[in-house]
Amino acid sequence: MATALDTSPSLTLSNALPLDSGQVLENVQIAYQTYGTLAPEKDNAILLCHALTGDQHVANPHPITGKPGWWDRMVGPGKPIDTDRFFVICTNVIGSCMGSTGPASLAPDGEPYGMRFPVITIRDMVRAELALLDEFGIGRLHAVVGGSMGGMQALSLAANFPDRTARVLAIATTARHSAQNIAFHEVGRQAIMADPNWQDGAYYGTGKEPDSGLAVARMAAHITYLSEAGLTHKFGRRLQDRQAVGFGFDADFQVESYLRYQGLSFTSRFDANSYLYITRAMDYFDLAEEHGGRLANAFAKAQSRFCLISFDTDWLYTTSDARNVVHALNAVAAPVSFVELSAPYGHDSFLLDVPALDRVVEGFLG
């Protein structure tokens, strides 16, 4: 899991954070990164929201992996999200493990929360983000931007706190988690909970962490981030460092080797309990259910311009999911543009080199 190497700035929220569960979190710490300069009028802020396993390290080297930030290609001086013009801020979501309060944090009794951490929602994440913006004195955002779970946060912010942003850019996302989405997450949670090292979530400090279970969870999820065609193009049935199959259980195929690496490397930077809590928040996400069962109701008070982007090969959050949001926005006459981009990488397209995405993002932010 994440170690204490992270050097992100962080602050403790001035007020307790009320949660959808009815519980209240005290002394909430929020870790964040900023890029660019906040204008004196504080009107040039863009909130970026990260995905399930993302974090605040958008455009700086990751403190654990040393790799470039997850949207380094998108955020920076002269880039589509231009930090010469905009003040970009990204927080580590609550429940995560890169410096913000989560299950690995110390509870008021001085012991790690573990599974005593309250179950949180996407809206709770947004509440924490807005509380941080309050600390900065930022009222209305120039834009909120996110992909995947980041897009859920963007939609939740627009629906629940409509005066807080002028623009909403939601990429490769959905307004509700489907049965299949929930099913894949449940497999991951069961894999973690089946690992004896999980110890009902009280593994902190025991020297035994549920890395095996977390790796399996990551592997299963990772398949859903890629398209079938992309996997075939990238790996096909090519063998890993051999001329013929080995008639054994080593990684004969490149795709096996790749998945094993994805699973194992993930455990060095992520906390298994955070994985449980954040997947749960995503499964609970249903913006219509939050607003009387009708998605259009969620946007009845929206005061933002919207842009929805989907990818044709994304089978996790499909173009149809994006269209549902667009139709709801149309129903309340909210200004919305929508584009389905063609890219071969499946759901992960929003993180990868898709020049058309860059152009849409840059154009929409104005």
Next chain:
Amino acid sequence: MATALDTSPSLTLSNALPLDSGQVLENVQIAYQTYGTLAPEKDNAILLCHALTGDQHVANPHPITGKPGWWDRMVGPGKPIDTDRFFVICTNVIGSCMGSTGPASLAPDGEPYGMRFPVITIRDMVRAELALLDEFGIGRLHAVVGGSMGGMQALSLAANFPDRTARVLAIATTARHSAQNIAFHEVGRQAIMADPNWQDGAYYGTGKEPDSGLAVARMAAHITYLSEAGLTHKFGRRLQDRQAVGFGFDADFQVESYLRYQGLSFTSRFDANSYLYITRAMDYFDLAEEHGGRLANAFAKAQSRFCLISFDTDWLYTTSDARNVVHALNAVAAPVSFVELSAPYGHDSFLLDVPALDRVVEGFLG
């Protein structure tokens, strides 16, 4: 895992079984079930081939679960595969755990094979099936029929032993396992191997079996057997025995409860090592690669009539996979009919109530 309750007939093959790995299996036991009567001319036999987690209990109550056989609706007197006319035989594939030789069987040294069992292939399964037919004196089959992995066996039989069947009916199947197919299987294998009770496969008799890992493997696979639309129709976001989400990690959603049940119940009837070996056999399946890299070559000597059936909602083995087989058969001018059926259940459609499937099966068998 499977207990000794199984009362299927079985016999020991007269000859050692040569395997694609180069190894040889001695004293191979094959458990099977038959339905109907073999004609004196022995020309009315239909070989049914079961899927990954299926077995020989096609049309009789399952000895462990007590449930009807997996194709009870298709096989019987007056049914589409009419046992008033045909002698239907289904064997438990080698590597499995319902009476045929597999990793739980005793090796020549008197101890269970465990991971000393040789890695097998789909073609090896077919060799064992044909060896059993030899024991019955059945030369040329009226038909070989199978869905999913059963369809792989049907295609393998037609390609490698072209004089052994007059008809080939392959349903919801493919001539090669794709990168995505391999990836899902690898997740399942890693889940099993991550379970400390797996003990490198030497868990027999220890009182500890890798049920948790096997359950996770089954859950992940099970998602691939259903369509996204089918899951939404069957479960959607409906809650399990509650009016609102519980803000916890119990099964809030029906789909979670269903998946957990699928995973747990599977462990009572299946052996984890068999799951490893059979998924490996499927991953190795590439009929083109077996025949010089060109699928049409595989069927160059085919002497059968073929029928391929796919389902429009099957995203595991798609209509495109079936078409690849059809095109290869066309290239060698083999007689083939092909139909894509519309059914909402995804890959599992071949096991479920799809009347159009019944009609095609009955019609093709003549």
